[in-house]
Amino acid sequence: MLTDSEKKSIVPMLQEVPLFSSLDKKALNNIANSAGKKTYKSGITIAKEGEKAVSFYLILDGAVEVHHGREVLAKLGKGQFFGEMALFDDQPRSADVIAVDDTTCIILTSWALAGVIAANPKMAQSIIKELVRRLRETDRALTE
Ligand code: CMP
Numbered sequence: 423m424l425t426d427s428e429k430k431s432i433v434p435m436l437q438e439v440p441l442f443s444s445l446d447k448k449a450l451n452n453i454a455n456s457a458g459k460k461t462y463k464s465g466i467t468i469a470k471e472g473e474k475a476v477s478f479y480l481i482l483d484g485a486v487e488v489h490h491g492r493e494v495l496a497k498l499g500k501g502q503f504f505g506e507m508a509l510f511d512d513q514p515r516s517a518d519v520i521a522v523d524d525t526t527c528i529i530l531t532s533w534a535l536a537g538v539i540a541a542n543p544k545m546a547q548s549i550i551k552e553l554v555r556r557l558r559e560t561d562r563a564l565t566e
Contacts, residue, residue: 469504
């Protein structure tokens with residue numbers, strides 16, 4: 423959980439995130455109220471393929487790489503998110519996500535994310551669009 427002053431400072435950062443562009447101030451405040459924040463040192467594995475999971479991550483600063491075996495599927499940076507797949511289908515993590523810089527993330531639990539999505543269909547559309555893009559990208563990477 424964030425302190426009151428952290429919550430205040432995070433709302434303007436959330437406003438800059440494309441995924442949250444359709445959300446009003448009240449919705450962003452709700453997210454800040456239920457979010458955590460953590461900084462991972464470069465080299466740390468944040469999400470591990472095969473593990474059960476309850477967290478969704480939004481990158482506030484830094485960068486991560488998504489690894490599936492020896493394949494690097496993607497590099498994600500500020501304003502991008504990861505960890506959504508295992509939460510949506512309640513299956514283990516599909517890939518390793520490794521910090522490649524010191525990386526600060528906002529962390530939402532699966533139930534907090536479900537609440538935000540239920541109240542904001544436009545945001546759900548944005549996540550679905552990105553999921554489909556990732557699926558195509560993974561297919562492409564693994565069949566090359
Ligand atoms: P999840 O399966 O929960 O944990 C690993 C995460 O890596 C996954 O959610 C996605 O957020 C992310 N991921 C998997 N494949 C890709 C991809 N092709 N492009 C970007 N991110 C991905």
